[in-house]
Amino acid sequence: MSGILRVANVSKEYPRSGMALRDVSFEMQKGEFVFLVGHSGAGKSTLLKMLTMAERPTAGEVRVSGYSSFSIKPREIPKLRRRLGVVFQDFRLLPDRTAEQNVAFALEVTGSPQAQIAPKVARLLTQVGLASRATAYPHELSGGEQQRVAIARALANDPFLLLADEPTGNLDDRATHAIYLLLREINARGTSVLMATHDVGMIQRAGLRCLELERGKLVFDGTDVATLVANMRGRRG
Amino acid sequence: MRLAFREVGLAFRRAPLLAMLGVVTIGFSLFAFGLFGLVAINIRTALREVEDRVEIRAFLVEGAKDVQIEELIQRMQKNPAVAEVGYVTPDSALARARAELEEFRDVMTGAFLPGSVELRLREGQRDPQTVAELSRRLQTYPVVEEVRYGREWVEKLYRIRNIAALVGTVLGGVFALVAVIIIGSTIRMAILARTREIEIMRLVGATNMFVRLPYLIDGALKGVLGGGLAVAMSWGTTVILGQSLIQTQFFDGRQIALGIVAGGLLGLLGSWVSVGRHLRQVWRD
Numbered sequence: 001m002s003g004i005l006r007v008a009n010v011s012k013e014y015p016r017s018g019m020a021l022r023d024v025s026f027e028m029q030k031g032e033f034v035f036l037v038g039h040s041g042a043g044k045s046t047l048l049k050m051l052t053m054a055e056r057p058t059a060g061e062v063r064v065s066g067y068s069s070f071s072i073k074p075r076e077i078p079k080l081r082r083r084l085g086v087v088f089q090d091f092r093l094l095p096d097r098t099a100e101q102n103v104a105f106a107l108e109v110t111g112s113p114q115a116q117i118a119p120k121v122a123r124l125l126t127q128v129g130l131a132s133r134a135t136a137y138p139h140e141l142s143g144g145e146q147q148r149v150a151i152a153r154a155l156a157n158d159p160f161l162l163l164a165d166e167p168t169g170n171l172d173d174r175a176t177h178a179i180y181l182l183l184r185e186i187n188a189r190g191t192s193v194l195m196a197t198h199d200v201g202m203i204q205r206a207g208l209r210c211l212e213l214e215r216g217k218l219v220f221d222g223t224d225v226a227t228l229v230a231n232m233r234g235r236r237g
Numbered sequence: 238m239r240l241a242f243r244e245v246g247l248a249f250r251r252a253p254l255l256a257m258l259g260v261v262t263i264g265f266s267l268f269a270f271g272l273f274g275l276v277a278i279n280i281r282t283a284l285r286e287v288e289d290r291v292e293i294r295a296f297l298v299e300g301a302k303d304v305q306i307e308e309l310i311q312r313m314q315k316n317p318a319v320a321e322v323g324y325v326t327p328d329s330a331l332a333r334a335r336a337e338l339e340e341f342r343d344v345m346t347g348a349f350l351p352g353s354v355e356l357r358l359r360e361g362q363r364d365p366q367t368v369a370e371l372s373r374r375l376q377t378y379p380v381v382e383e384v385r386y387g388r389e390w391v392e393k394l395y396r397i398r399n400i401a402a403l404v405g406t407v408l409g410g411v412f413a414l415v416a417v418i419i420i421g422s423t424i425r426m427a428i429l430a431r432t433r434e435i436e437i438m439r440l441v442g443a444t445n446m447f448v449r450l451p452y453l454i455d456g457a458l459k460g461v462l463g464g465g466l467a468v469a470m471s472w473g474t475t476v477i478l479g480q481s482l483i484q485t486q487f488f489d490g491r492q493i494a495l496g497i498v499a500g501g502l503l504g505l506l507g508s509w510v511s512v513g514r515h516l517r518q519v520w521r522d
Contacts, residue, residue, distance in 0.1 A: 052440070074445070081442035094434055105434075108240055109443035157442065 003027045004161060004192055005051065010060035012046055012216075020046040022216040023060070028194065030160070033187045035203050036196040037232070038213035044196040047213065048163050051194070052084055053077050065160065082110055085154030085162040085191070089169035091146045093138040099149045100125060100134040106156040124152040128182060144175030151182060155191070162186060164195040168202075176202070200229055244451035245458060248427055255423045256459060262419045263463025263500050264470065266412025271471035271488075271496060273405020278492075279485050280398040293356040293368065295375045298382045301352060305380040309354060318362035318371060323355040351382065365392045413503055420459060420507030424452050428515040435516065445516075452512045453505060460504020464497035471496075 005028040012021040021043045028034055036044050049055040050062050053072055062069040067080050093102050103121045112120070125131050128148040138146050147167055154162060164183065168176035180202055187193045197203065203210055203225055210228050212220035214235065220228050249256045297306065306324065313322045325333070330350040334341075356371065372384040428435065438448050468488070475487045488496070 078439075078442040078444045081440065083442075086440055092433065092437060092440075094437065105437065106441040109438045109447060110441060111447070114239075153441070 004030050004065060005194075006061075006063040007047070007050075008061045008063070010047075010050065010057040010062060012043075012050065012055065013058045019216050021050075021057075021213075024213070024216075024218045025060075026211055026218060026221055028161075028192060031187070031190060031192055033184065033193045033206075033208050034195070035206070035208060035210040036194060036213065037198060037200075037203060037210055037228070038196075039198065042213040043216040044213055045165055046216075048086075048165050048194070048196060051161075051163055052081060052086060078110075082157045083159055083161070085151075085157070085159035087147070087150050087154050087162065087164040087167045089166040091138070091143075091150045091170075093146055093149055093153075095138050098135050098137055099130060099141065099145075099152075102138070102149055103152045103156055106153045110157055120156070121152075124155055125149075127155070127186075128152045142175070143171050144178055147171065147175070147179055148182065151179075151186070155186065159191060161192045161194065164193065166196050166198070168197065168199060180206075200232065204229060241447075241450040241454055245455045248451070248455055252423070252427070255426070259416075259420045259423050259456075259459040259504070260462045260466060262412075263416040263460050263503055264466030266409060266416040266503070267464055267467030267496055267500050268470045269412045270405060270409035270499075271467050272474065273401050273409065274492070275471060275475065275485065275488070276401040277398060277405065278488070280394060280401060282486055284394045284398065293358070293372055293375065293384060293386045295354045295356075295378075295381045296351045296383045296385070297353060297380055299351060301380045305378075306352070306354070309375075309378050309380055313354070313356060313375075316371070318358055318367050319356050320359045321357040323357075325353045325355060327352045354381075365395055416460075416463065416503050417507040417510070420456050420504050421511035423459075424456060424508045424511040425515050427452065427455070428512065448516065449512050452508050456504040456506075456508025456511075457501045458504070460500040460502065460507075461497055462500070463504065464500020467500065468493050468496050 007027070008025050010021055010024045011019065013019050024043075024047065036047065038044050046055065050057060050069070051064055053062075053064075053067070053069060056069050065080060065083050067076060072080065094105065097105065100121050103124055104117050107117045107120060122131065122134070125134050128151050130145060130148050130152065133141060133145060136145075138149070141149065147170075151162075151167075162183070167183070168179050171179060176199065183193050183195060207223065207225055209223045210220065210225060211218060212228060212232070220231060222228070295309075310322050310324060313319050327350055330352060334350060354375075356375075358367065358371075368386055372386060375381050375384045435448055472487065475485055478485055
């Protein structure tokens with residue numbers, strides 16, 4: 001077994017808002033594509049933050065790429081983050097930089113050799129299908145295109161795991177599907193993907209492993225999507 | 238590193254006025270230091286010249302016996318603060334007076350001037366306390382009638398020097414604090430304006446030092462420029478004083494370098510404190 005990610009009995013309690021995660025445990029294998037589902041406030045974002053070590057568990061342990069939330073030192077966190085790619089619902093591009101500058105930024109600030117940056121940026125933008133819009137600013141791009149730039153940036157440091165926090169939350173159906181296909185393609189090239197979403201249609205079509213969080217508890221972990229969807233509808237109703 | 242300098246250049250271009258303000262404040266704070274520093278070094282030079290001339294003169298009673306005088310001289314020679322003891326006989330005192338005050342040569346006849354013993358002090362033993370102490374001791378000899386030295390002068394100079402040093406330290410300190418605060422707030426504004434960039438830098442795995450470096454360079458650079466400005470202003474003041482009032486001594490190379498380095502350190506301190514505080518607001522690990 002080549003586990004790249006292990007979450008063991010993790011709980012997270014915030015002083016004001018209370019328990020965000022309760023005793024969550026799961027593992028991810030190399031090359032897996034996993035959906036993380038749940039309502040808003042179910043703890044999806046908290047869990048993703050914990051995987052980047054932006055937050056530490058109140059109890060339990062998170063292990064990513066050999067780093068443990070128990071023992072990781074502050075100066076090791078940047079090293080871990082270079083091995084992770086993160087994509088958000090709101091893209092988080094720098095508005096005063098072009099698409100290629102946004103992607104290059106991730107390489108520049110992590111100390112990539114100057115000569116390697118331009119060819120790599122071109123390759124990444126081609127991979128996400130945006131080679132022709134390299135010099136466009138974010139406000140000149142559609143939502144789907146902006147998310148592609150963000151994905152290219154997330155891939156800049158060749159991550160082994162891509163964390164996507166509702167990457168299609170702001171997109172229409174066509175763009176959503178295109179982004180999903182892009183993430184599947186990235187996954188096919190060997191990068192593991194953990195994607196938070198509440199797009200039931202997407203997970204039904206995909207038929208992949210799903211984790212469901214409900215009020216901070218992991219209530220479902222499996223590939224039986226029909227049962228999952230029935231459960232979700234039942235709870236909602 | 239190259240990127241960090243590029244960011245600093247960008248910051249200066251984005252808010253030139255703010256950058257100038259930081260530079261000028263550091264400049265003024267060090268200028269205040271510098272002015273009082275100049276006063277202090279000039280007084281010190283003057284003191285040294287005066288000190289070289291500090292001399293204690295003990296006038297002897299009329300009819301002092303040679304044995305007594307000899308004893309006094311020998312005792313004084315043994316004193317560690319004393320460099321040299323000289324004896325001026327009444328005759329030679331008269332001769333000296335005649336030489337120095339030619340127009341009164343005719344009235345000065347006969348032995349009406351007292352003999353005296355003159356003490357020259359060793360370097361480092363010319364402060365008011367030592368001088369006063371020695372004078373007091375001299376006064377205890379029955380053969381001594383009166384002791385004189387440039388007491389008021391010595392004490393006044395020392396007092397002025399101490400006041401200049403104190404005022405300079407206090408004023409300079411206040412200005413330095415203001416400079417640190419101003420540099421700190423310009424850095425704070427720069428950080429808050431770049432919250433998104435910093436978030437993304439952290440997200441993609443830029444090291445803390447990498448995030449900090451541009452701001453630290455920014456602060457240190459402003460400080461060094463401020464230090465240079467202070468040196469220039471002090472130099473201008475010296476030149477103007479030299480033309481209109483008195484020729485004064487300027488800092489030597491080492492002191493100038495010290496001023497510029499101090500500016501750099503002030504800037505660095507301001508930005509360090511600010512970066513530490515405000516980066517935590519933007520992103521916690």
